Amino acid sequence: MAGPTSPGSRAARALGDPRAVPDRTWVRALTGRSREEIDGWLLECDAALATERAIRAAHRRGGRESYAQFRAPFDLYAIVRALAPEVVVETGVSSGVSSAHLLLALRMNRSGHLISIDLPTHQAGRHLARGESMVSLPPGRRSGWAIPAGLRRGWDLRIGPSQERLPEAASEVGSIGVFLHDDLHTPEHLAFELRTIRPRLRPGSVVLADNTVWTGRSFDEFARSLGVRVRRRRRSDLVGLRVP
Numbered sequence: 139m140a141g142p143t144s145p146g147s148r149a150a151r152a153l154g155d156p157r158a159v160p161d162r163t164w165v166r167a168l169t170g171r172s173r174e175e176i177d178g179w180l181l182e183c184d185a186a187l188a189t190e191r192a193i194r195a196a197h198r199r200g201g202r203e204s205y206a207q208f209r210a211p212f213d214l215y216a217i218v219r220a221l222a223p224e225v226v227v228e229t230g231v232s233s234g235v236s237s238a239h240l241l242l243a244l245r246m247n248r249s250g251h252l253i254s255i256d257l258p259t260h261q262a263g264r265h266l267a268r269g270e271s272m273v274s275l276p277p278g279r280r281s282g283w284a285i286p287a288g289l290r291r292g293w294d295l296r297i298g299p300s301q302e303r304l305p306e307a308a309s310e311v312g313s314i315g316v317f318l319h320d321d322l323h324t325p326e327h328l329a330f331e332l333r334t335i336r337p338r339l340r341p342g343s344v345v346l347a348d349n350t351v352w353t354g355r356s357f358d359e360f361a362r363s364l365g366v367r368v369r370r371r372r373r374s375d376l377v378g379l380r381v382p
């Protein structure tokens with residue numbers, strides 16, 4: 139059970155996003171690792187509160203009081219700690235909540251690197267206007283603007299449409315240990331990204347997709363083609379699978 143003292147809860151409070159309390163059952167299903175191991179990695183997040191507070195403070199400075207786009211940063215952290223992948227790829231960066239936690243986990247692993255792809259949109263005026271997307275960049279900011287500077291070392295951020303950047307990145311790497319889709323949420327685009335990374339997946343790779351309420355059956359069909367179950371985080375539309 140997740141409660142106010144369960145592993146990862148302190149980190150979620152420091153980040154300022156109650157949705158971020160990790161789903162340890164989900165992480166377990168995706169990694170096959172024990173509850174004790176997973177709790178150990180989540181406790182590392184609770185010990186890194188300065189990082190979470192820095193991300194939250196950066197959001198506030200950027201005019202986003204309660205902004206945290208990716209709802210499972212600590213789950214992501216534990217998955218990367220568990221798998222110790224050489225290469226992690228994500229599409230969709232915005233302020234960089236997911237990227238920051240992937241980078242933090244890779245740093246703790248002391249190996250592996252992150253390729254992030256983002257085609258940012260920019261906030262029109264000084265303040266976020268009504269109806270304007272929260273994922274847009276505040277004036278003068280770049281993708282990943284809320285990531286603490288010390289975490290960015292070695293980060294491979296590629297700006298441009300994933301329709302171009304993802305095939306390039308996939309052709310450069312031997313394999314992808316963890317992939318996160320969090321950019322353009324359409325059925326066609328998710329299917330394209332899954333098709334693109336598929337030859338780079340290996341047994342045990344974890345593939346995640348957020349906001350699947352907008353992507354039709356693309357993830358389900360991908361899972362079926364691999365012969366695996368889709369694992370849903372709580373009752374949300376953030377899903378994942380483990381390659382057999």
Ligand SMILES: C[S@@+](CC[C@H](N)C(=O)[O-])C[C@H]1O[C@@H](n2cnc3c(N)ncnc32)[C@H](O)[C@@H]1O
Nearest residue numbers: 207208230232235236257258259299300321322
């Ligand atoms: C939901 S946000 C990403 C949130 C991020 N993962 C986080 O943790 O905060 C989606 C991002 O994808 C970008 N994007 C939209 N379409 C894209 C495309 N075709 N290629 C790459 N990035 C895209 C958006 O501009 C935005 O920065």
